[in-house]
Amino acid sequence: MPELECCPRPVPKPSGPSSWRRGGWLLPALPAWFAVYHFLEPVANRLTTRVFGLDLASRAGSALAFFLYDSPKVLLLLSLVVLGVTFMQTFITAEHTRDVLADRAGAWGNLLAALFGIFTPFCSCSAIPLFIGFVRVGVPLGVTFSYLVAAPMVNEVALFMLLGMFGWKIAAIYAGTGVAIAFVAGWVLGRLKMERHLEPWVMEIPFQAQAATRTRMATSDRLAAAVQGVRDIVGKVWPYLLAGIAVGAFIHGYVPQDLLARFMGKGAWWSVPLAVLVGVPLYSNAAGVIPIVQALLGKGAALGTTLAFMMAVIGLSLPETIILRKVLKPRLIAVFIGVVAAGIMLVGYLFNLIL
Amino acid sequence: MLIEVFGSGCARCQTLEKNAQQALAQLGGEHAVVKVSDYAAMAARGILSTPALAIDGQLRFQGKVASAAEILELLKV
Numbered sequence: 001m002p003e004l005e006c007c008p009r010p011v012p013k014p015s016g017p018s019s020w021r022r023g024g025w026l027l028p029a030l031p032a033w034f035a036v037y038h039f040l041e042p043v044a045n046r047l048t049t050r051v052f053g054l055d056l057a058s059r060a061g062s063a064l065a066f067f068l069y070d071s072p073k074v075l076l077l078l079s080l081v082v083l084g085v086t087f088m089q090t091f092i093t094a095e096h097t098r099d100v101l102a103d104r105a106g107a108w109g110n111l112l113a114a115l116f117g118i119f120t121p122f123c124s125c126s127a128i129p130l131f132i133g134f135v136r137v138g139v140p141l142g143v144t145f146s147y148l149v150a151a152p153m154v155n156e157v158a159l160f161m162l163l164g165m166f167g168w169k170i171a172a173i174y175a176g177t178g179v180a181i182a183f184v185a186g187w188v189l190g191r192l193k194m195e196r197h198l199e200p201w202v203m204e205i206p207f208q209a210q211a212a213t214r215t216r217m218a219t220s221d222r223l224a225a226a227v228q229g230v231r232d233i234v235g236k237v238w239p240y241l242l243a244g245i246a247v248g249a250f251i252h253g254y255v256p257q258d259l260l261a262r263f264m265g266k267g268a269w270w271s272v273p274l275a276v277l278v279g280v281p282l283y284s285n286a287a288g289v290i291p292i293v294q295a296l297l298g299k300g301a302a303l304g305t306t307l308a309f310m311m312a313v314i315g316l317s318l319p320e321t322i323i324l325r326k327v328l329k330p331r332l333i334a335v336f337i338g339v340v341a342a343g344i345m346l347v348g349y350l351f352n353l354i355l
Numbered sequence: 356m357l358i359e360v361f362g363s364g365c366a367r368c369q370t371l372e373k374n375a376q377q378a379l380a381q382l383g384g385e386h387a388v389v390k391v392s393d394y395a396a397m398a399a400r401g402i403l404s405t406p407a408l409a410i411d412g413q414l415r416f417q418g419k420v421a422s423a424a425e426i427l428e429l430l431k432v
Binding site for chain 1: 362370401402420
């Protein structure tokens with residue numbers, strides 16, 4: 001085919017169904033998403049009054065309307081957020097993060113680690129291989145901790161959901177304080193020279209670093225990965241989400257305003273540590289906490305207290321701590337939890353004070 | 356061929372193992388899927404994020420749940 005060299009024949013377009021299935025359907029799906037999102041509230045209110053015959057001002061009515069409105073809303077929002085976040089994450093891998101952070105001693109390393117923690121995908125079942133891989137290639141222990149604190153605490157899905165539901169101010173406060181806590185906690189842990197409190201096998205086992213591979217992916221593959229991510233994540237977290245919305249609906253409809261203001265308001269100094277104590281053993285997916293946060297704030301709970309509760313639930317989780325015990329001696333675990341919990345409480349007090 | 360699936364037993368890792376088995380079933384012949392959940396073994400292979408997959412001792416990807424079709428592509432190469 002010599003003529004190809006001078007004037008390349010147009011590449012045959014992939015036939016209809018295949019480009020449609022490779023992500024083309026997302027184009028019409030997006031406006032549809034916005035249209036549905038827009039009509040959720042009136043539909044939920046109508047269902048409550050017309051179908052269930054409840055008054056919106058009544059307790060049961062307002063709880064039901066909250067549930068009917070929030071369930072599809074949060075699910076829709078979550079799907080869109082996960083789609084965007086997973087697409088973005090196809091560009092960042094743990095190996096790149098590791099290479100950026102290796103040998104980066106000092107506060108700058110802590111800050112970078114905390115920032116990377118926001119956007120890199122993190123699953124607590126990966127915590128151990130990641131920890132070993134970081135420490136063994138020379139990422140300082142304190143920098144590794146900054147990353148390990150930020151990765152679950154500043155959850156990218158929670159961040160964009162807060163943005164969608166409460167606006168940029170609350171989202172920025174959440175991300176900013178989370179990064180600050182991770183930065184300071186990692187820095188403090190680094191200064192404490194805790195290396196000897198690692199389980200010895202971490203540094204002794206044979207280790208071979210894998211070079212970061214720069215995978216070239218076609219955009220359609222990235223989109224396919226994003227759609228798969230939505231299926232995986234939304235498919236997994238929807239029960240948590242509905243449970244969270246049910247709790248939120250109950251708070252919204254039945255918990256009296258003054259009760260919450262008294263227990264979680266600015267005046268109650270003990271509410272912040274209490275929120276952290278209650279939050280740590282509670283394990284929920286980040287997305288599941290958002291509806292509860294929404295209901296608490298709506299009922300007059302102070303922002304600082306609510307934020308502390310949310311960060312304790314998603315940032316300090318019991319399962320992750322138990323997993324980390326495999327590589328950290330009890331003393332280091334205790335210091336780790338103590339420093340992070342102190343950071344969360346400080347944030348809680350700070351925002352109760354200034355807002 | 357020998358396929359190793361690295362993971363600590365989380366849901367994502369189990370899905371990958373299942374997909375790998377499906378891919379092998381489609382390929383046919385004598386193959387095996389081995390599940391590696393030992394952290395020391397993962398460190399020795401330089402695995403940072405799970406689940407990861409190796410074919411005949413060579414690490415092909417990590418931190419990803421590939422579909423059966425994607426794994427089949429890797430197996431054919």
